[in-house]
Amino acid sequence: xxxxxxxxxxxxxxxxxxxxxxxxxxxxxxxxxxxxxxxxxxxxxxxxxxxxxxxxxxxxxxxxxxxxxxxxxxxxxxxxxxxxxxxxxxxxxxxxxxxxxxxxxxxxxxxxxxxxxxxxxxxxxxxxxxxxxxxxxxxxxxxxxxxxxxxxxxxxxxxxxxxxxxxxxxxxxxxxxxxxxxxxxxxxxxxxxxxxxxxxxxxxxxxxxxxxxxxxxxxxxxxxxxxxxxxxxxxxxxxxxxxxxxxxxxxxxxxxxxxxxxxxxxxxxxxxxxxxxxxxxxxxxxxxxxxxxxxxxxxxxxxxxxxxxxxxxxxxxxxxxxxxxxxxxxxxxxxxxxxxxxxxxxxxxxxxxxxxxxxxxxxxxxxxxxxxxxxxxxxxxxxxxxxxxxxxxxxxxxxxxxxxxxxxxxxxxxxxxxxxxxxxxxxxxxxxxxxxxxxx
Amino acid sequence: xxxxxxxxxxxxxxxxxxxxxxxxxxxxxxxxxxxxxxxxxxxxxxxxxxxxxxxxxxxxxxxxxxxxxxxxxxxxxxxxxxxxxxxxxxxxxxxxxxxxxxxxxxxxxxxxxxxxxxxxxxxxxxxxxxxxxxxxxxxxxxxxxxxxxxxxxxxxxxxxxxxxxxxxxxxxxxxxxxxxxxxxxxxxxxxxxxxxxxxxxxxxxxxxxxxxxxxxxxxxxxxxxxxxxxxxxxxxxxxxxxxxxxxxxxx
Ligand SMILES: Nc1ncnc2c1ncn2[C@@H]1O[C@H](COP(=O)(O)OP(=O)(O)O)[C@@H](O)[C@H]1O
Ligand SMILES: [Mg+2]
Numbered sequence: 007x008x009x010x011x012x013x014x015x016x017x018x019x020x021x022x023x024x025x026x027x028x029x030x031x032x033x034x035x036x037x038x039x040x041x042x043x044x045x046x047x048x049x050x051x052x053x054x055x056x057x058x059x060x061x062x063x064x065x066x067x068x069x070x071x072x073x074x075x076x077x078x079x080x081x082x083x084x085x086x087x088x089x090x091x092x093x094x095x096x097x098x099x100x101x102x103x104x105x106x107x108x109x110x111x112x113x114x115x116x117x118x119x120x121x122x123x124x125x126x127x128x129x130x131x132x133x134x135x136x137x138x139x140x141x142x143x144x145x146x147x148x149x150x151x152x153x154x155x156x157x158x159x160x161x162x163x164x165x166x167x168x169x170x171x172x173x174x175x176x177x178x179x180x181x182x183x184x185x186x187x188x189x190x191x192x193x194x195x196x197x198x199x200x201x202x203x204x205x206x207x208x209x210x211x212x213x214x215x216x217x218x219x220x221x222x223x224x225x226x227x228x229x230x231x232x233x234x235x236x237x238x239x240x241x242x243x244x245x246x247x248x249x250x251x252x253x254x255x256x257x258x259x260x261x262x263x264x265x266x267x268x269x270x271x272x273x274x275x276x277x278x279x280x281x282x283x284x285x286x287x288x289x290x291x292x293x294x295x296x297x298x299x300x301x302x303x304x305x306x307x308x309x310x311x312x313x314x315x316x317x318x319x320x321x322x323x324x325x326x327x328x329x330x331x332x333x334x335x336x337x338x339x340x341x342x343x344x345x346x347x348x349x350x351x352x353x354x355x356x357x358x359x360x361x362x363x364x365x366x367x368x369x370x371x372x373x374x375x376x377x378x379x380x381x382x383x384x385x386x387x388x389x390x391x392x393x394x395x396x397x398x399x400x401x402x403x404x405x406x407x408x409x410x411x412x413x414x415x416x417x418x419x420x421x422x423x424x425x426x427x428x429x430x431x432x433x434x435x436x437x438x439x440x441x442x443x444x445x446x
Numbered sequence: 447x448x449x450x451x452x453x454x455x456x457x458x459x460x461x462x463x464x465x466x467x468x469x470x471x472x473x474x475x476x477x478x479x480x481x482x483x484x485x486x487x488x489x490x491x492x493x494x495x496x497x498x499x500x501x502x503x504x505x506x507x508x509x510x511x512x513x514x515x516x517x518x519x520x521x522x523x524x525x526x527x528x529x530x531x532x533x534x535x536x537x538x539x540x541x542x543x544x545x546x547x548x549x550x551x552x553x554x555x556x557x558x559x560x561x562x563x564x565x566x567x568x569x570x571x572x573x574x575x576x577x578x579x580x581x582x583x584x585x586x587x588x589x590x591x592x593x594x595x596x597x598x599x600x601x602x603x604x605x606x607x608x609x610x611x612x613x614x615x616x617x618x619x620x621x622x623x624x625x626x627x628x629x630x631x632x633x634x635x636x637x638x639x640x641x642x643x644x645x646x647x648x649x650x651x652x653x654x655x656x657x658x659x660x661x662x663x664x665x666x667x668x669x670x671x672x673x674x675x676x677x678x679x680x681x682x683x684x685x686x687x688x689x690x691x692x693x694x695x696x697x
Contacts, residue, residue, distance in 0.1 A: 392536040392590075395496045396550035396606065397524035397557070406549065410540025410589075417540075441549065 401438025
């Protein structure tokens with residue numbers, strides 16, 4: 007117990023050391039965050055939602071927050087250009103204007119860093135930020151809320167149509183070795199507006215640090231939001247993140263996720279359907295190899311009537327990797343005419359890979375249609391033979407079938423650059439897929 | 447020249463012998479029909495020719511264009527011009543028919559030392575070939591065989607054959623489950639491809655298809671052995687007398 011008490015106080019000390027430079031408007035939120043973390047402590051395996059995760063590498067010793075951002079290697083700088091768009095880059099949690107490209111923002115779009123609002127924030131930021139994330143249910147979300155120093159704010163004004171995506175890149179550098187980074191992003195798309203956001207997490211392969219991000223995405227009435235989250239950190243990183251999407255009446259909100267990086271990657275996705283007629287899609291792909299561990303949890307809350315939600319998660323596992331998908335559909339009292347589906351399928355490409363799937367339904371209402379299903383399987387040998395019998399090589403056939411397996415997540419993405427990009431990342435891990443690359 | 451020579455072929459599945467000494471020789475450019483009752487081993491023969499590893503060749507030899515076929519991987523056989531039209535074509539969700547066929551065609555072309563097919567040329571080629579087998583254009587972009595009717599799946603096999611232009615085509619019960627229109631479309635597809643060099647092994651249960659695709663030789667496979675061979679009239683005899691007589695002689 008003593009060790010844990012000490013660990014907690016390390017994080018509190020960090021919080022207190024920040025007090026002098028913390029923006030006034032953020033002080034109450036961050037205070038609540040650190041208090042919530044202190045009262046919960048790190049989760050243990052006795053808690054159902056953390057049963058499969060080995061957090062000891064994180065809880066055994068303190069990861070101090072990176073003090074000064076490090077240098078971004080040229081390999082990572084190349085990654086920054088993966089998507090054209092309005093780009094905002096954070097290095098070790100701090101805004102990096104020299105790597106960002108916010109030149110010609112169209113009318114109605116604001117993209118910037120939270121640090122810009124040292125003297126006070128506009129209502130369009132404060133009315134969303136920290137309003138919905140559940141700091142009492144998830145200690146890492148609380149920890150981020152207490153300790154983030156900077157972050158991105160994306161705002162799309164009422165009725166505005168933003169054509170190019172907003173690209174938010176979080177780079178962790180050598181400075182993150184043994185240290186923690188707390189990226190924070192707030193996206194607020196107002197009523198009737200439409201926007202796309204790509205949030206990407208990268209780091210060098212050998213750096214072992216802790217990245218604890220929180221992203222809040224809010225879609226106003228009738229808004230259309232496509233939010234893409236690409237978690238591609240290096241193989242030694244530990245990533246424990248939260249996404250909170252919320253949507254008002256008739257909004258269309260699509261959350262896409264790729265989780266392919268880090269030794270440990272845990273993401274909790276919360277989605278709140280707050281107004282009637284919302285269409286919410288949550289689609290994720292996790293790719294694991296070696297000894298990677300990936301743990302994806304969803305909480306889709308149908309709070310009002312006439313909501314539609316669809317969750318599709320697929321896992322592609324190689325080596326001795328292990329994955330968990332734990333998905334919840336919760337239909338509240340009064341949320342009649344809800345239609346909710348959840349589907350999780352896992353493809354084991356190697357015999358030693360291990361996948362767990364845990365669908366959950368909590369329905370407090372009779373008038374709903376909910377479906378769910380989960381499978382774990384290997385490549386279809388009959389299909390592979392069929393492909394080979396037409397001249398396709400074994401390796402190319404495997405790649406083809408593996409990409410096909412992922413297609414249900416990818417094929418309806420509105421931004422082909424993102425789906426092509428993800429397809430290429432799948433092919434990076436498979437020999438024989440050269441002909442299938444988006445550039446080929 | 448013999449395109450295919452099967453010598454004393456014995457094949458087992460999970461320890462049970464299915465083919466018990468098959469001998470068969472096909473000359474280039476010929477159409478051979480293999481007929482036999484259900485369960486006699488026709489599909490087993492086809493799968494072994496294609497290289498399905500679920501079937502174990504316990505003894506015997508297969509020469510394809512003089513090469514040891516059993517030494518070749520399934521994809522090598524295809525690239526060398528071997529084609530199997532499956533009795534039960536496989537559904538492959540997430541892979542479009544067009545994409546699959548392009549990958550296959552390019553694999554064959556690469557093997558032949560040809561350049562990859564240009565995207566426009568390829569589209570024209572598949573449109574034209576789809577017409578010859580009366581395959582609905584809309585099926586081209588759909589995932590391979592997914593949601594296809596039985597007849598569409600069989601036409602799709604013939605369509606693939608028409609695009610890949612193989613040298614030896616084995617068609618495993620391509621006629622079963624087809625109505626008369628589909629049957630004649632399939633037969634037209636085959637007949638158009640008969641050019642005196644390309645060879646066909648038409649596996650069928652009924653004589654019906656052989657009214658449209660007239661064979662040079664007919665073989666009767668019963669209980670894993672070829673019990674009789676003859677010309678096209680053998681098929682007509684079989685239609686009249688059934689397989690019962692052979693069954694006894696084989697037992
Ligand atoms: N993959 C397989 N596994 C087990 N038994 C099989 C398999 N394929 C064929 N058989 C058996 O082999 C015999 C011949 O089958 P098959 O070659 O499909 O006959 P046909 O095509 O002439 O109807 C049958 O008894 C069938 O049950
Ligand atoms: Mg058969």
